Amino acid sequence: MVDHSCEQAQSAACTHQRGFEVRESWSDGFLVLSVDGDVDMLTAPQLSGAICEGLEKSPTALVVDLTEVTFLASIGMSVLVAAHEAATALSVRLGVVAEGPTTSRPMRILGIDAILALHPTLDDAVRSLR
Secondary structure, eight states: OOOOOGGGOOOOTTEEETTEEEEEEEETTEEEEEEEEEESTTTHHHHHHHHHHHHHTOOSEEEEEEEEEEEEOHHHHHHHHHHHHHHHHTTOEEEEEOOSTTTHHHHHHTTGGGTSOEESSHHHHHHHHO
């Protein structure tokens, strides 16, 4: 089993590897991590690191925006579930922007939508977390 704990976080406020990127932006205490590219076994540690670093900055809410994700492997979904657990432990609200066959469909098939708050757009996520 892969450990997605924050102790293994790598510097990833803006990380880029093999077409994979996580961009960080802030608005009214909300941290938005916009993910672009494939989330697989090679890039999931960078996503996990970005999430852990973001949570260390004490946002009031964290949104992981998967709008530009082109592939979401099961390890990526595991990272998101671990992020939910870490955010909950810190009393930080977490939302995930995921819509379509690449992101929301596999999470719904696996029942992860029962754990994570999935939103079709960034605006919907921000509005829901306010």
